[in-house]
Amino acid sequence: MRLAIIGSGSWATALAKILTDNQHKVNWWVRTEHIVQHLQQRRHNPTYLSSVFFNTGLLELTTDIRKVVADNEYIVIAVPSAYIVDTLSGLEAGAFEGKKIISAVKGIMPGQNLLLNDFLQREYKFSLSDYFTIMGPCHAEEVAREKLSYLTFSGTDLATTENIAACFNTEYLNTIVNSDVYGVQYAAILKNIYALGAGIAHGLEYGDNFLSVLIANCADEMAGFLRKVGIQRIEVGVHDGEDPITHRKTPNYAASVYLGDLLVTCYSLYSRNRTFGNMIGKGYSVKSAQLEMNMVAEGYNASRSIYLINKEVGAEMPIAGTIYRILWENVKPADGLKQIEQFLV
Helix, strand or coil, rough: EEEEEECCHHHHHHHHHHHCCCCCEEECCCCCHHHHHHHHHHHHCCCCCCCCCCCHHEEEEEECHHHHHCCHHHHHHHCCHHHHHHHHHHCCCCCCCCCEEEECCCCCCCCEEEEEEHHHHHHHHCCCHHHHEEEECHHHHHCCCCCEEEEEECCCCCCHHHHHHHHHHCCCEEEEEEHHHHHHHHHHHHHHHHHHHHHHHHHHHCCCHHHHHHHHHHHHHHHHHHHHHCCCCCCCCCCECCEEEEEEECCCCCCHHHHHHHHHHHHCCCCCCHHHHHHHEEECCCHHHHHHHHHCCCCHHHCCCHHHHHHHHCCCCCHHHHHHHHHHHHHHCCCCCCHHHCCCC
């Protein structure tokens, strides 16, 4: 299996670590020649997860995205959603023909309000049958420290999905497979928005009791949106049998990729969305919080995209809608949280 990674941030670096720990050779596209040279000479990413050292004999590093796509069958895309258009802009219309794309993008494309698979279908005529996703709950920082984590791989072709997942299974990472390509992506987008809300509440010095109520209501709101867009099997406590080989229950809404990822993103100190929200709650402007973090909080752009998408979907989303208004319509964080308080049950 010829594997490539597009991206050089913390999540791309973590995925490169997982694959090379499993002795897979990786063709790795990074943004600048400086990163290439640093990885070759010093064996670690100079900007992200610098504690992770690589066997450079397993890495083929380049800044030439055309070559990476042309030379590899399986391509992991791990760049923030806001940079996807620029990153792929040098590729020809037929560049992804015969390829398998594995999305590690936990966001939605701003301005276009599209999931990555829908963008690829529109721009490159790319088939959903060749599209797969990697979703959490899994923080790059814990992968770097080899803390046990779980990743869910989704695809409509389950045999290929299982083969891809097997490449990432390690002693510190368990892999799960399902076929819910749309549901896992929307859940990943929504949990980032709700983590911003949890961060705002923390920055305003709300306590753990309130946060637990807020996150429980976020979970309910997220399930309502998923149901509205046609996602099935999101009832807690209901399973359609079990896997005949692993004897795992079939996934439902309580599974790690849905509820689990929401919980860790709202609570973990590694969560950049929670951190971003915390800064907003403490009085930072959006611009100053972005500059201070020097990392992308996917929930910021996602809050606007989901707000616009939901005008068509029609789900009840007072929490996500208020988070959008705090970030985009200058509602004061304290006033916004007071409004959210009225919706919680």
